[in-house]
Amino acid sequence: MLISVKNLNFSYEKSILKDISLNIEKGQFISIIGPNGAGKSTLLKCMCGILHNYNGEIYIDNKDLNKYKRKNLAQKIAYIPQEQNINFDFTVEEIISMGFYSRLDSFYIKNELEELMKETDTDYLKGRSINSISGGEKQRVFLARALAQKSPILFLDEPISNLDIRHQHQIMNLCKNLSKEKNYTIISVLHDINLASMYSDKIAIIKNGTLVDFNIKDKILNKELLSKVYNFNMDIISYKNNIIILPEID
Amino acid sequence: MELSNKKRMRLYFIILSFILVFFIVFSISLGGISIGIKEIFEIILSKFTEKNLEINSSNYFIVWNLRFPRILLASLVGASLSISGVALQGIFKNPMADPYVTGTSAGASFGASIAIVFLKESNITIGFSAFIFSVIASFLIYYLAQNKGKVDVVNLLLAGIVLSSLLSAFVSFIMIFNQQELISIFTYTMGSFNGANWMQFKILLFTTFLGFFVLYYLHKELNILTLGDESAKSIGVEVEKVKKIILISTSLLTAIAVSYVGIIAFVGLIVPHFFRLLTGSNHKYLLPISFVGGAIFMLICDNLSRTLINNSEIPVGIITSIIGAPLFLYLLNKRKR
Numbered sequence: 124m125l126i127s128v129k130n131l132n133f134s135y136e137k138s139i140l141k142d143i144s145l146n147i148e149k150g151q152f153i154s155i156i157g158p159n160g161a162g163k164s165t166l167l168k169c170m171c172g173i174l175h176n177y178n179g180e181i182y183i184d185n186k187d188l189n190k191y192k193r194k195n196l197a198q199k200i201a202y203i204p205q206e207q208n209i210n211f212d213f214t215v216e217e218i219i220s221m222g223f224y225s226r227l228d229s230f231y232i233k234n235e236l237e238e239l240m241k242e243t244d245t246d247y248l249k250g251r252s253i254n255s256i257s258g259g260e261k262q263r264v265f266l267a268r269a270l271a272q273k274s275p276i277l278f279l280d281e282p283i284s285n286l287d288i289r290h291q292h293q294i295m296n297l298c299k300n301l302s303k304e305k306n307y308t309i310i311s312v313l314h315d316i317n318l319a320s321m322y323s324d325k326i327a328i329i330k331n332g333t334l335v336d337f338n339i340k341d342k343i344l345n346k347e348l349l350s351k352v353y354n355f356n357m358d359i360i361s362y363k364n365n366i367i368i369l370p371e372i373d
Numbered sequence: 374m375e376l377s378n379k380k381r382m383r384l385y386f387i388i389l390s391f392i393l394v395f396f397i398v399f400s401i402s403l404g405g406i407s408i409g410i411k412e413i414f415e416i417i418l419s420k421f422t423e424k425n426l427e428i429n430s431s432n433y434f435i436v437w438n439l440r441f442p443r444i445l446l447a448s449l450v451g452a453s454l455s456i457s458g459v460a461l462q463g464i465f466k467n468p469m470a471d472p473y474v475t476g477t478s479a480g481a482s483f484g485a486s487i488a489i490v491f492l493k494e495s496n497i498t499i500g501f502s503a504f505i506f507s508v509i510a511s512f513l514i515y516y517l518a519q520n521k522g523k524v525d526v527v528n529l530l531l532a533g534i535v536l537s538s539l540l541s542a543f544v545s546f547i548m549i550f551n552q553q554e555l556i557s558i559f560t561y562t563m564g565s566f567n568g569a570n571w572m573q574f575k576i577l578l579f580t581t582f583l584g585f586f587v588l589y590y591l592h593k594e595l596n597i598l599t600l601g602d603e604s605a606k607s608i609g610v611e612v613e614k615v616k617k618i619i620l621i622s623t624s625l626l627t628a629i630a631v632s633y634v635g636i637i638a639f640v641g642l643i644v645p646h647f648f649r650l651l652t653g654s655n656h657k658y659l660l661p662i663s664f665v666g667g668a669i670f671m672l673i674c675d676n677l678s679r680t681l682i683n684n685s686e687i688p689v690g691i692i693t694s695i696i697g698a699p700l701f702l703y704l705l706n707k708r709k710r
Binding site: 168171172173193194196197198200201202203204207208209210211212213214217218221222224225268269272278 | 462466467468593596597599600601603604606607608609610611649653654655
């Protein structure tokens with residue numbers, strides 16, 4: 124098992140995650156969905172080692188997460204946080220190059236940097252300041268920065284919030300391709316259930332810090348479960364082999 | 374592209390180094406008694422080669438014992454404060470941080486005042502006491518500025534203002550009860566290169582280069598830290614450890630500078646802001662160029678402080694504040710927008 128979470132509990136001032144257990148296999152695209160404040164981002168941050176004062180156990184590649192050194196963990200896991208405001212005018216090239224920090228083979232970065240920029244369609248932004256590009260472009264730059272780590276597990280916290288529909292699908296397609304073609308394991312917090320439905324292999328659904336279910340998407344995306352979790356009546360329709368979730372229409 | 378950028382930065386560094394050497398010689402010639410550049414070179418040459426050149430003994434004294442240590446000390450103070458500003462801005466992720474704003478300078482000034490009054494007054498005890506108190510002040514501000522694990526700029530500024538005011542009040546209190554040390558302590562609140570000596574220069578030379586090499590060694594980490602702690606951790610940086618090393622280094626750089634010349638405000642704000650326009654934000658280039666640029670800036674300010682008013686000297690801190698305060702307000706306004 125690539126990632127194994129056992130009886131995970133986490134509290135700030137109150138309990139945020141309650142007794143969560145789940146296993147994630149290599150090469151899967153996993154979405155974490157749930158209402159606002161359910162604990163999705165906290166779960167993600169615990170799993171990628173950003174928050175470490177949790178109770179319970181998390182194993183990455185059969186090794187306790189807390190036993191990894193930062194650089195070694197960065198070779199296993201890359202993470203893109205929800206918001207990244209940078210107060211300094213680094214160029215796109217400089218930002219992406221920061222991802223090579225944990226790599227031992229950093230001598231070869233020059234060629235790889237160019238490949239990465241092509242792959243994420245950021246090569247035309249190379250010399251531009253990170254603060255002068257659009258939200259969609261920024262997100263692709265941060266994705267390129269994370270891919271520069273060459274870590275096989277990629278955690279994304281709401282990677283498509285604030286993006287228009289074209290850029291949302293551009294980012295999601297990039298991630299899906301990484302999972303299918305390069306066997307990356309992608310774990311992403313998503314607000315949009317339809318995007319989770321379209322791109323994920325499995326979905327974890329969380330409410331009030333508890334894992335309601337973690338299963339293949341066909342089993343998660345049912346009217347009763349979603350309506351109960353979101354406390355909102357929903358309808359489900361099938362369109363071109365995709366499950367589409369809509370608010371219930373009278 | 375990368376190579377040409379590297380070459381460009383190297384060229385900037387070389388040009389700035391030449392400008393610095395020019396300013397050092399020019400600054401030595403400047404003053405109540407004007408001394409020609411040829412004579413300055415002869416005095417320096419005679420010192421190192423011990424050749425018996427025909428040199429005016431009073432000019433020799435002025436150059437070697439008064440102006441030369443002062444000018445070199447000013448250069449090192451400018452370099453120290455500038456690279457401290459660069460590093461603090463990196464770890465606070467904000468271009469408004471500098472040793473003056475973050476209370477590091479006030480901590481050093483308080484420590485130096487305590488050493489003057491309560492300990493044996495020597496360059497080493499004053500420097501050491503200034504260092505200890507500036508480390509305490511830096512860490513205190515760093516933890517007070519945190520809000521839910523992130524540095525909040527409002528918290529940072531408020532904590533810096535409050536701590537600086539408190540420490541300045543303590544310094545004033547010490548001054549009232551130790552009138553015989555009034556002038557020594559007063560220097561720490563205004564900033565002046567008067568009274569610079571070779572011993573101070575040697576100590577500052579050591580701490581400035583030590584601090585610079587530590588910060589330069591961590592230039593990649595400083596770049597990554599500007600992305601935020603969460604991203605930095607995920608990229609593989611030992612965030613808390615690196616920040617502690619940087620805070621201790623900036624405290625050392627600031628403390629030794631402040632302990633010999635007093636608080637000189639906003640240098641760490643002005644210099645990095647200006648040179649970022651030239652080098653961009655990459656600390657690999659920004660640190661060495663701010664080092665040399667800070668030295669040049671401080672020499673210009675010191676020359677102004679010595680020559681603006683005939684037969685009198687304005688504390689250099691007044692000049693840096695006149696330049697720095699509007700820049701600070703501009704950055705504050707820019708942030709609001």
